[in-house]
Amino acid sequence: MAYSTLLLGSIGVLAETSDLQRRAFNTAFELNEVVWHWDADTYRTLLEVPGGKARLKHYADTQGAEVEIDAIYEDKVRVFEMALEQGVDLRPGIADLIAEAQAQNMKIGFVTATDTRQVAAILRGLQATVDPSVFDFIGDNTLAARSKPAPDIYNEALRHLGVTANTALAIEDTPESAEAAVAAGIRTLGYPGATVEGRSFGDGVEVIDVPRVSLLRGEAAIAA
Numbered sequence: 001m002a003y004s005t006l007l008l009g010s011i012g013v014l015a016e017t018s019d020l021q022r023r024a025f026n027t028a029f030e031l032n033e034v035v036w037h038w039d040a041d042t043y044r045t046l047l048e049v050p051g052g053k054a055r056l057k058h059y060a061d062t063q064g065a066e067v068e069i070d071a072i073y074e075d076k077v078r079v080f081e082m083a084l085e086q087g088v089d090l091r092p093g094i095a096d097l098i099a100e101a102q103a104q105n106m107k108i109g110f111v112t113a114t115d116t117r118q119v120a121a122i123l124r125g126l127q128a129t130v131d132p133s134v135f136d137f138i139g140d141n142t143l144a145a146r147s148k149p150a151p152d153i154y155n156e157a158l159r160h161l162g163v164t165a166n167t168a169l170a171i172e173d174t175p176e177s178a179e180a181a182v183a184a185g186i187r188t189l190g191y192p193g194a195t196v197e198g199r200s201f202g203d204g205v206e207v208i209d210v211p212r213v214s215l216l217r218g219e220a221a222i223a224a
Contacts, residue, residue, distance in 0.1 A: 005168040006101040007109045012173035015088045018195040028075035044195045050148045050176045056086050084125035093211040107161045109137035113153040143214040149176045154184035171198040178205045
């Protein structure tokens with residue numbers, strides 16, 4: 001079947017920002033005089049915990065440390081925003097997918113449940129290649145009672161767009177975020193980011209190398 005709705009999930013579906021975010025966390029640690037440093041391998045593991053504040057709390061718990069999570073997170077967001085002022089590229093295949101969805105008069109959603117400032121920052125960083133007005137729904141953490149992997153933000157997107165799960169196609173970049181779309185009953189494709197390559201996505205997720213426009217016509221995915 002063809003789809004009526006394209007749901008692009010987390011920030012990492014649109015742009016490869018994991019290393020920018022990791023470095024922003026490290027700068028925030030320095031600003032708050034916290035003697036932590038997340039290298040690439042550490043951050044890869046921490047990405048299994050969705051959400052920046054949740055990630056900080058999880059790491060603090062594993063270290064038996066008490067830190068000002070809110071202050072660190074605020075500085076991390078500010079540093080990340082400044083990094084995105086230089087602009088960022090869309091990931092391969094995403095521009096073509098958006099263009100094809102528009103050509104087919106599909107509804108398009110950006111189904112992230114992250115901080116509103118980070119949503120605004122990534123959209124500004126991408127403005128040279130994608131106009132935010134293409135999105136009929138833009139999510140953020142004010143619209144979901146629970147973060148991914150709970151399906152709340154996907155359920156809200158479906159409600160807002162007035163569509164049913166079986167007419168939508170979701171693309172996510174991590175197993176945890178993909179789990180949210182699957183739980184909402186949506187056909188879900190995994191498009192792993194650089195820090196997620198090699199990890200296993202759960203049942204019900206088709207992993208792809210690059211999203212192709214043929215997917216919007218309901219054709220089978222080509223496995224990565």
